[in-house]
Amino acid sequence: MKKTALIYCEGHFGTMDGKTANGLIRSSRKYEIAGVIDSTKAGMDSGECLEGKNNGIPIFESLEHAVKMLPLLPNHFIYGIAPAEAFLKEDERKIIMKAIELKMEIINPLHEFFTDDAEFLNHSIQYGVGLHDIRKPVPSKDLHLFSGRILNIQTPVVAILGTDSAVGKRTTSVILEAALLEKGLKVAFVATGQTGLIQGAKYGVAIDAMPLQFMIGEIENEIMKAYDDENPDIIIVEGQGALSHPAYVSSCGIVRGSRPGAVIIQHPPKRTNLGDFSFMKMPTIESEIELVESFSSAKVIAVTINHENMTDEEIENVVTDYEEKLELPTTDVLKHGCGKLISSLFELFPEIEGKTNKVLSN
Structure with missing residues (x-):
């Protein structure tokens, strides 16, 4: 209850x-x-x-x-x-x-x-x-350093990263998790911020409260707990901040600790300056994709839109424009659902499509 x-x-x-x-x-x-x-x-x-x-x-x-x-x-x-x-x-x-x-x-x-x-x-x-x-870390003696255990798992890990803080990474993660569960897959969601933990995520840690030397190990440890406990078909890891963000290092720890096989990037096209740092301009979606793919061994497989200050027509235009320019599936999950994301995941990880019990809908 x-x-x-x-x-x-x-x-x-x-x-x-x-x-x-x-x-x-x-x-x-x-x-x-x-x-x-x-x-x-x-x-x-x-x-x-x-x-x-x-x-x-x-x-x-x-x-x-x-x-x-x-x-x-x-x-x-x-x-x-x-x-x-x-x-x-x-x-x-x-x-x-x-x-x-x-x-x-x-x-x-x-x-x-x-x-x-x-x-x-x-x-x-x-x-x-x-x-x-919620953000108070456990004593240092109970924290984990990176062990390398994650290098030996075969379960697909997908990181939902972004171009700024508060762009909807957690929202997209939760909606994608629900959509994959609806397909009959066993999904583990790993929260990395306070809101996901308050929402009731079974696995996760408030990464921005971690001492830096334990950040990567704590992410790895939460993923391994999910892997050992659930034997999931796929693991979704919530991003924090942005890899390019000048004030945050959380995304760096998340990428290093989770070793994702694929990345989805959330972006607010109408936001011109970083949310809490209005004196700094937002990165472009192109520059963030390039940075993520050079920092990580994973490919960006899709872009999701944060529609703040956008009309429905503007959303449609951005989706069309990004898909043409970036050659990546693009969607607004709050408006249009996760069909494109799931199709991209099935294309990259065909082994999980065979575990579904429902036909993919658009």
Whole structure:
């Protein structure tokens, strides 16, 4: 039975910094989401706001408003913002304290660890609730260095990389996983960020919180756990940031640790500057493909589109343009599904097509 949760996303739901909340509204194996807090969109349906389709999950003005309107108080409070500064503001601290007083378990995806905060810790003990720091790594003695075990597995590994942070790599990963499961395949998804872990991914680690010397080994270890436990037909690994990104090294560790046999790249064609670094221009899709293929032994087999600020006509034009220029299948999985991606995977890994139990649809 899923746990119930209320997501805090003040001022950011549906935006890049609201990606944790956005992801949980789109998909959550672990939590039944009761509502979202964002006063700028209060009264709206979260599905209508995010996807143009009602999902019955309301957006509230405040924590007090949610408590008043919901028939039952959710037992978890999720901080759903991924701010560039990665730390709480003073007014947010007060909201967390109030949620603790309401005896809600606190789910914290930030680099700021609540279990290291004396005020939060004492308050949580007083009210008998837990603080869950999703990004907090285990002690170094329990971390893993690269072992080379992954070099001996035959299961196809596919990495979903991108040209920037918050472009939809996790969303594409989850949708592709579901589409492959629908074909009857045994799929293992390895999350590499806080949102995927909160969504309920069985395997994964918050890679950007790892000490650098353990990053590659931890990715390898999670893949090997999935391989040993599930004997999957295919393994999907979520990307982080971008290989070209000047401020992040996560993609480097993911490529080295997962040793993908294929890469899919997610790109937002209308984004001109890096999301959290507006003084820097976005890479082109061509330059990212070249970098990935020179850094990795894998080929880029498809491009997926993030349609932010794009009309349906613009999406269609970009898909046609990319397929002509790049000679790669291109799609927007939120709009058009994963048919092209699955066809590309079957072409590269024909052994997995024979394990399906359904006919591939367009």
